[in-house]
Amino acid sequence: MVEVHLWSGLRSLTGGQQVIEVQAKTTxxxxxxxxxxxxxxxxxxxxxxxxAIDGRVIATGLTEPIPEGSEVYLMQRLRGG
Amino acid sequence: MALDDRKSGFTFVGTRPNRPDGLxxxxxxxxxxxxxxxxxxxxxAVLRSPHAHARIVKIDAxxxxxxxxxxxxxxxxxxxxxxFKPGLEGEFWNVLENVMAGEKALYDxxxxxxxxxxxxxxxxxxxxxxxxxxxxxxxxxDVDKAMATDAPVIREGAADYSVPEGMHPxxxxxxxxxxxxxxxxxxxxxxxxxxSFVTEATHQGYIEPHACLAxxxxxxxxxxxxxxxxxxxxxxxxxxxxxxxTSQLRVTASEIGGGFGGKTTVFIEPVAxxxxxxxxxxxxxxxxxxxxxRATGPTSSASMDIKIGMKKDGTITAxxxxxxxxxxxxxxxxxxxxxxxxxxxxxxxxxxQIGYDVMANRPKQAAYRAPxxxxxxxxxESVIDELCKKLDLDPVDVRLKNAAHEGTKASYGxxxxxxxxxxxxxxxxxxxxxxxxLKPGQGRGISCGFWFNHGGETSVSLALSEDGSAQxxxxxxxxxxxxxSMALMAAEVLGIPYENIRVTIADTATLGYNDVSHxxxxxxxxxxxxxKAAKHAVEKLSERxxxxxxxxxxxxxxxxxxxxxxxxxxxxxxxxxxxxxTADMGSTGGPISGHFEATPxxxxxxxxxxxxxxxxxxxxxxxSVTRYTVIQDAGKAIHPTYVEGQYQGGAAQGIxxxxxxEYIYGDDGRLQNSIFLDYRIPVASDLPMIDTVIVEVPNPxxxxxxxxxxxxGIVPPLAAIANAVSHAAGVRxxxxxxxxxxxxxxxxxxx
Numbered sequence: 001m002v003e004v005h006l007w008s009g010l011r012s013l014t015g016g017q018q019v020i021e022v023q024a025k026t027t028x029x030x031x032x033x034x035x036x037x038x039x040x041x042x043x044x045x046x047x048x049x050x051x052a053i054d055g056r057v058i059a060t061g062l063t064e065p066i067p068e069g070s071e072v073y074l075m076q077r078l079r080g081g
Numbered sequence: 082m083a084l085d086d087r088k089s090g091f092t093f094v095g096t097r098p099n100r101p102d103g104l105x106x107x108x109x110x111x112x113x114x115x116x117x118x119x120x121x122x123x124x125x126a127v128l129r130s131p132h133a134h135a136r137i138v139k140i141d142a143x144x145x146x147x148x149x150x151x152x153x154x155x156x157x158x159x160x161x162x163x164x165f166k167p168g169l170e171g172e173f174w175n176v177l178e179n180v181m182a183g184e185k186a187l188y189d190x191x192x193x194x195x196x197x198x199x200x201x202x203x204x205x206x207x208x209x210x211x212x213x214x215x216x217x218x219x220x221x222x223d224v225d226k227a228m229a230t231d232a233p234v235i236r237e238g239a240a241d242y243s244v245p246e247g248m249h250p251x252x253x254x255x256x257x258x259x260x261x262x263x264x265x266x267x268x269x270x271x272x273x274x275x276x277s278f279v280t281e282a283t284h285q286g287y288i289e290p291h292a293c294l295a296x297x298x299x300x301x302x303x304x305x306x307x308x309x310x311x312x313x314x315x316x317x318x319x320x321x322x323x324x325x326x327t328s329q330l331r332v333t334a335s336e337i338g339g340g341f342g343g344k345t346t347v348f349i350e351p352v353a354x355x356x357x358x359x360x361x362x363x364x365x366x367x368x369x370x371x372x373x374x375r376a377t378g379p380t381s382s383a384s385m386d387i388k389i390g391m392k393k394d395g396t397i398t399a400x401x402x403x404x405x406x407x408x409x410x411x412x413x414x415x416x417x418x419x420x421x422x423x424x425x426x427x428x429x430x431x432x433x434q435i436g437y438d439v440m441a442n443r444p445k446q447a448a449y450r451a452p453x454x455x456x457x458x459x460x461x462e463s464v465i466d467e468l469c470k471k472l473d474l475d476p477v478d479v480r481l482k483n484a485a486h487e488g489t490k491a492s493y494g495x496x497x498x499x500x501x502x503x504x505x506x507x508x509x510x511x512x513x514x515x516x517x518x519l520k521p522g523q524g525r526g527i528s529c530g531f532w533f534n535h536g537g538e539t540s541v542s543l544a545l546s547e548d549g550s551a552q553x554x555x556x557x558x559x560x561x562x563x564x565x566s567m568a569l570m571a572a573e574v575l576g577i578p579y580e581n582i583r584v585t586i587a588d589t590a591t592l593g594y595n596d597v598s599h600x601x602x603x604x605x606x607x608x609x610x611x612x613k614a615a616k617h618a619v620e621k622l623s624e625r626x627x628x629x630x631x632x633x634x635x636x637x638x639x640x641x642x643x644x645x646x647x648x649x650x651x652x653x654x655x656x657x658x659x660x661x662x663t664a665d666m667g668s669t670g671g672p673i674s675g676h677f678e679a680t681p682x683x684x685x686x687x688x689x690x691x692x693x694x695x696x697x698x699x700x701x702x703x704x705s706v707t708r709y710t711v712i713q714d715a716g717k718a719i720h721p722t723y724v725e726g727q728y729q730g731g732a733a734q735g736i737x738x739x740x741x742x743e744y745i746y747g748d749d750g751r752l753q754n755s756i757f758l759d760y761r762i763p764v765a766s767d768l769p770m771i772d773t774v775i776v777e778v779p780n781p782x783x784x785x786x787x788x789x790x791x792x793x794g795i796v797p798p799l800a801a802i803a804n805a806v807s808h809a810a811g812v813r814x815x816x817x818x819x820x821x822x823x824x825x826x827x828x829x830x831x832x
Contacts, residue, residue: 005494009243009257043242052495056782058682059536073494076256076417080535080600081342081448081792 013040028062048077114292114308125366126204130186133220133750145210150203153360187410190375197356220442220750224407256417259433266399266431270390278460281743289338295353311597333588342448374755378447381406383456395479399431408446415453423457424492425531451792462528462800501714501778502688526804530796534684534789535600540593541610549660554587556595562723574615576642601789618675683782689713691797695805702821716780716788735798
């Protein structure tokens with residue numbers, strides 16, 4: 001299982017939960033599982049999210065592996081200039 | 082992917098060879114956006130709204146269409162059918178609405194129609210023949226007023242899921258993050274300061290205006306030449322807006338005269354294509370400077386509230402920020418990025434940040450170097466400076482005491498990998514600038530700054546020639562010296578001289594997709610792809626050498642530009658130089674090339690610390706920046722001169738933003754200062770020598786340790802300059818720009 005930390009603005013979509021446990025081996029699986037557990041997360045995920053795995057920020061990739069026990073954060077999609 | 086390359090001991094990387102585009106640029110041979118023409122070419126001009134907010138009741142173009150010099154007129158109706166193209170929603174729809182107004186003109190300068198005529202003068206004159214009937218609506222241009230309950234609604238239904246109930250419809254996105262308990266943290270503090278700050282919108286100020294040449298036939302096949310930071314996104318967006326297949330539109334990026342984030346989208350390109358399709362002739366469209374100011378992306382303006390608690394020893398006990406960003410008449414102001422970056426330099430137990438994206442009747446904001454981060458840093462670092470002053474603490478020591486490092490839980494959530502903030506602060510403390518005496522009337526300010534950096538979709542192709550030289554094709558327009566850094570990285574892997582490698586920015590028909598040159602990603606991502614493409618070519622070179630020697634390929638290694646036998650069973654052969662292998666490659670297996678396509682995901686964040694001395698004339702309110710030092714972590718500087726140039730450029734633009742640059746709107750909602758005479762960017766005589774210190778803490782996510790350097794350099798200047806000016810003037814400056822009238826007013830208020 002992976003503990004996914006959400007940014008606090010998402011709590012209104014998850015019944016107040018800020019940490020969600022899902023079974024996922026890749027970033028793509030993780031997003032699917034988050035939506036399965038909390039369908040309202042589809043909106044922010046469609047709007048664009050990045051995923052930090054042990055501090056390494058995955059901007060868009062859906063195939064990045066998630067090692068067991070890693071620290072995972074959902075972040076708003078990064079943009080640059 | 083394994084990124085276990087060496088991070089030191091380079092031959093070419095870290096040297097300072099001449100820039101490959103230098104001669105072209107100083108002789109005028111370089112072709113920028115407007116430096117191209119085509120047989121039968123027409124000239125375009127755009128009619129723009131004089132109103133900040135108005136319903137477009139009727140457009141009558143019949144007189145213009147009847148004019149002998151006019152060959153086409155387009156309005157939104159010429160784009161209307163593509164609204165039904167699948168996928169034309171979200172940001173594509175916003176771009177279309179910005180490129181050509183629909184039911185309403187949303188800001189002063191919003192395009193409402195365009196003409197193609199036989200000369201530029203004829204096109205401009207014929208604009209006067211188009212009759213537009215407007216119903217003028219109430220407008221709002223200020224971020225706080227746009228959030229107020231009585232503000233005119235710019236577009237109903239633009240808000241997304243994140244906006245709390247009860248907010249004005251102009252608030253379209255909301256961000257809330259942090260950790261710990263800020264109220265408990267404030268209770269632990271010996272001193273809590275709460276203050277509010279305002280920054281105005283500034284323009285990226287690139288010297289080259291937007292320009293393009295478009296050809297689009299009725300068969301749906303097109304060619305577009307334009308000045309852009311990303312020609313694949315231009316291809317994708319134009320194709321969507323015009324309802325043609327993406328691959329049928331070939332886009333070539335011209336040499337670019339500055340972008341800084343402002344050329345990451347399209348403005349006139351789809352209009353020129355629509356005119357060309359209607360006239361069946363090539364159409365050239367070049368913006369005036371006034372059009373650039375009125376109708377292309379400035380940065381957001383901001384209004385911010387900061388509260389920070391500190392103990393007497395300098396420990397920050399809690400930090401909280403509310404950041405309201407206005408991004409024009411469309412969603413997209415980076416309030417979330419401001420919030421996520423504002424406290425990122427610090428190791429905080431209790432932190433909370435809220436960001437708002439607010440619409441107003443102004444042009445659609447565009448990215449500008451680390452979009453959103455400089456304003457937040459201005460507000461946060463000003464309060465930290467005030468805390469240091471009141472508690473009589475050294476501002477570098479306080480930042481060192483609270484500095485984030487590897488393993489720190491970032492204010493935006495995850496823990497940092499290896500980062501170099503502490504190293505920049507140690508270098509600042511040790512720099513002669515920090516201990517140099519100040520003259521009477523001068524003040525010194527420091528600030529830290531943070532930016533994420535980005536990877537993005539990247540394709541690179543490298544082809545070897547028979548004589549042993551190499552051509553490298555990349556897809557990221559060179560906005561900061563990337564052709565030089567790509568050639569250095571390829572030279573390092575291939576072992577051939579820098580001068581033997583020519584780097585070309587390939588068009589959309591000759592290379593796979595490339596994300597825009599933004600997010601400080603080019604040296605990181607195109608560089609990584611270049612290294613991988615060069616390694617791919619080296620694998621093939623090694624195979625050819627092994628075949629010639631009759632030994633297994635794993636018994637060949639690549640050293641200093643030669644194949645060399647390696648291992649006990651490899652045999653005894655002289656090193657075989659690259660040019661000896663390519664000389665007969667046509668008959669030993671065919672051309673040798675290397676390719677790499679991926680979306681690298683290890684950009685690595687970066688930090689900087691700036692030291693500024695400023696002097697304020699109490700009679701006139703004029704500020705002079707007398708000394709400036711930039712210290713920033715580059716991971717690994719591939720071409721140090723260009724890295725220093727990025728640092729200096731960030732500081733120079735920051736000086737403009739801090740002291741003079743601002744969008745000034747009249748009560749009528751019209752932009753009052755849309756030329757460089759009235760919108761004053763710094764010129765050489767406004768700037769001191771900007772010293773630079775390159776700190777190198779390698780990024781574990783890049784083969785050579787590169788971190789992006791293009792954006793972080795503009796994050797600390799607003800705050801560092803404001804702190805210096807506040808000390809020099811003896812009064813805290815809370816509003817940017819700190820123009821002479823504002824300084825005089827602050828001095829007067831302070832008695």
